[in-house]
Amino acid sequence: MPERKESLEQLVLTRVMRLNATIHGLVFGLVAGLALFIATNWLILKGGPIGPEGEPIIGPNLWLLSQFFYGYSVTFVGSLIGFAYAFAVGFVAGFLIAQIYNWIVDFREYRARRSA
């Protein structure tokens, strides 16, 4: 076999990685969604102190997310809503990070090729 092809060593040392935006988005989305889902349910299971009106106060700080995620609450239903929100936000963020990363890498390689 002639040595016309690059060796793996050459590929690894000279090439720059490209990210798959969709997969990146899905992974970010899933991690974010699951994190919020678990955090919410963890607080529900843990419970909280009883408030002045006899109601337990569960996760008052996490509750603040509802400022951005309309409909979210620290309840089981809220954890499902939160999962959907976090997944969507995570997906968009992950997708955009990968896409922007790829654009920048392409641009840098294009510039390097031109100046070579």
Added chain:
Amino acid sequence: MQEEKQHVIPSTMNRNGDQQVVIIGGGPAGLTAAYELITRHNIRPVVFEKLDKVGGIARTENYKGYYFDMGGHRFFTKSKEVQRFWKEVMGDDFLRRPRLSRIFYNDKFFHYPLKPFNALMGLGLYESVLIMASYIRWQIFPYRQEETFEQWVTNRFGKRLFLTFFKTYTEKVWGISTSELKAEWAAQRIKNLSLKSAIVSMFVKPNTKITTLIEEFDYPRRGPGMMWNAVKEAVERRGGSVQLNSDVVGIHRQGNRITAVEVACNGYRQVVPGDSFISSMPVTEFIRYLDPPPPKPVLDAAHRLKYRDFLTVCLVVNKKELFPDNWIYIHDPRVKVGRIQNFKNWSPEMVPDQSKTSLGLEYFCNEGDELWTMADEDLIELGKQEIERIGLAKYEDVEDGSVFRVPKSYPVYDSEYKEHLETIKEYLATLENFQTIGRNGLHRYNNQDHAMLTGMLAVRNLMLGESNNLWVVNAEQEYHEEIAEDVEADPEVVTEVVKEALAHIFTRLDPLAFGLALGLILGLAVFAATALLLLRGGPVVGPHLQLLSNFFIGYSVTWPGALIGLLYGVVVGFVFGGLFAYLRNTAMFLHMAYIQRRSELNLLRSLFDYI
């Protein structure tokens, strides 16, 4: 590796309508070529073998009914084509034999391939501590340059273990100091050393068949000679000719074509014309025999290629069993013997009388040196004394012996050989109807299966017009798998696909690009969160988000604050993204280096299989 082709012009037909193909050398490569020509293409070749038996440097000698395999040849291969050949020729005459080979050093046996724990236990506590200390010392302060074999191994195992297990045997085999032996040689002898192979092995299930066959191997009932005799008979049965005691002493050339060979046989000389010529004789001799001779630089290059030779002192010992190993590496510097074969453990049929054992004491030497020229009786005496000195058998139990010399067993890879071989290759490429094959024909350290492959490929070049480069067989691990007919996919394509996939996984993450991407998204996220709260309004806008100002000094939940937050986000994201990418690249690089080093160490443990 440059793309070289064997230029073979299909030849004219002779009176019988056959091409006259002349094959020089009746070793594995030459006989394989003859067999392939006659069985697959119905071409009846004529083979000239210098010795009185076939097999070349893989021959089996017979002394009073005891069979002695010159060098010990395990039969295992990755090539389906070679495997098919073996099965076709030998059928049920193959035995599956377990492998046991140990190192004998300091009156003790050590597992082979080397097992560090076993080695340390065998050497004793004090020596083990010294070896560990030496290992640590050389890991911390290694040789900066790995130019010699000694430096190469020392950097991996430490000096003390090198001196114990690597120095003596390697020097016995090659006859030169390990400080003169090039590091490149070790890397060439150890296969699968590339990073690709190491990484692939992490993901791809190893070839268990090969692994198993290294632990056990196939072996003809009466040694490799049995197979080569069967091949000879098969060739002759179909009308080919294998002429023994026929020494090719001249090669007639007209321009770029070989026209005939001059053969010395029983005191007579005959000139045998041919259309195509395939030679497995040492390429240096082929060059010297050319008439008219090639240009002087080619002759000079041939003159400078070197070989290492060995002789086997075969002893018949009046003992039913001596030791369970197939062979033993003798590292003991007190004796000259390098390796001892116990042929009865290769196959019981190697010995005619099961109450006796036959040993082959292998001495590595150079043609014409003191050992080589020693009288057979003296060599047998030396063998008897040494076998007693190392305690493997008693002097008085040795009842008979014989000596067999094998010249040009190993092509020497010295610092100049590549340059000389290149000169020869360039010249040989100009010969239109000639191909050189086999270990010595290519001056390449091919094992038997690789030598056979060169014979097969030469026939394909000749008969099918293919352009297989015989010089790279065994140079690339995948090459010899390419001619397998029953593979599901083209191995070259598979290799490329795997390489591409691995390249995607292991390539660098651009820290600048990743930092910028993360920074932009983080900045936009802060901006969007601030803007959302501002748009929603309220008596107190975003009191909690305002807490960010603890870290982002100057930030507030206001429109100017949103812009400041955007900037902070970009900067923080950039720093963290860049750092993440940098650390990820470093970790990946270290991980790959670790994999490669581990792969090297594993292979070094079985180094003696390759030397």
